Amino acid sequence: MTGGPLTSKFDFDDEELTAVVNAADLRAPRSRRSKHHLLVHAQGTEMGRVRILEGREVLVGRSVESTLVLTDDGVSRRHALFTLDGPTYSVRDLGSANGTFVQGVRVVGTRVLADGDQIQVGPTALLRYTVTDEDQRALLEQLYATSVTDALTGARNREYMESLLASEISYAKRHGSHLAFVLFDLDHFKRINDTHGHPAGDAVLIAVAAAIRDEVRKEDALCRYGGEEFALVLRDIDLLGARAMGERVRSVIEGLKVTHEGQEIPVTASVGVAILKEVPEANSVSIVRLADQRLYRAKELGRNRVVSA
Numbered sequence: 001m002t003g004g005p006l007t008s009k010f011d012f013d014d015e016e017l018t019a020v021v022n023a024a025d026l027r028a029p030r031s032r033r034s035k036h037h038l039l040v041h042a043q044g045t046e047m048g049r050v051r052i053l054e055g056r057e058v059l060v061g062r063s064v065e066s067t068l069v070l071t072d073d074g075v076s077r078r079h080a081l082f083t084l085d086g087p088t089y090s091v092r093d094l095g096s097a098n099g100t101f102v103q104g105v106r107v108v109g110t111r112v113l114a115d116g117d118q119i120q121v122g123p124t125a126l127l128r129y130t131v132t133d134e135d136q137r138a139l140l141e142q143l144y145a146t147s148v149t150d151a152l153t154g155a156r157n158r159e160y161m162e163s164l165l166a167s168e169i170s171y172a173k174r175h176g177s178h179l180a181f182v183l184f185d186l187d188h189f190k191r192i193n194d195t196h197g198h199p200a201g202d203a204v205l206i207a208v209a210a211a212i213r214d215e216v217r218k219e220d221a222l223c224r225y226g227g228e229e230f231a232l233v234l235r236d237i238d239l240l241g242a243r244a245m246g247e248r249v250r251s252v253i254e255g256l257k258v259t260h261e262g263q264e265i266p267v268t269a270s271v272g273v274a275i276l277k278e279v280p281e282a283n284s285v286s287i288v289r290l291a292d293q294r295l296y297r298a299k300e301l302g303r304n305r306v307v308s309a
Helices: 134-148 156-177 188-195 200-211 237-252 286-298
Strands: 010-012 018-019 035-040 050-053 059-060 080-085 087-094 100-102 110-112 120-122 125-133 179-186 221-226 229-235 258-260 263-265 269-275
Touching: 035 134, 035 229, 050 134, 100 200, 125 134, 156 179, 156 221, 156 286, 179 188, 179 200, 179 237, 179 286, 188 200, 188 263, 200 221, 200 229, 200 237, 200 258, 200 263, 229 237, 237 269, 269 286
Parallel strands: none
Antiparallel strands: 010 018, 035 050, 035 125, 059 080, 080 087, 087 110, 100 120, 120 125, 179 229, 179 269, 221 229, 258 263
């Protein structure tokens, strides 16, 4: 570098380019400056899911009016209140039936949280409080998304579906509400692979998942059950509504235009529909079995149809 006062932001030599900045510009990267207060699910259906604490007060409970809704068994409608106190949050139990615990100690009054504290909300919901930067928050969110997502189609994976279904069944029993399960299988999928090749089969799976994702509500879950089978978990939908959703799935898939290497590949699906109130045992195994039986009945009847009874 040449000597003397700097007259430009950049000086050059023949070997390298060096940027010289003013002291005022020497700030930490944004990701290091911005701190995020997070609650990370430490067990249960949503283990690994990241919840961001924002604002001065965050109400936690199973009521839809809560800022952060938890549907785990034993969580009260208005369970606990998180309040920003200076650089950290504190938590106060709101007279819940099953209590709020920090590091295994029941919260009485207000408890100031420390980074890494384990917070138990009711008997089963376990959250870890952490204060981190933007990069680490993004990494945690990415790790969770990867753990519950089918890599090919972007649908939720089977493990997630099984955990979600168990949780939703518990919710439906507690509230006396409806829960529907729709299982659909792509017709003659082996023939697609054999005729057009496995990359074509993958293209069909991706197109189907994308099309059905556009048809469901935000609260519904599209999951890849395995191979060419997909499932929908639908909260608060009765048999008539679930049948309508099954028909919409069948129609959308039949109308898909999937082209691979210049060839259009026709696609249809057979659909089985079941609701929780049809199943005396009211458990995951039984509702999946019923939907599966109806799916295969749809196959026997000629495919590209919906069976719901």
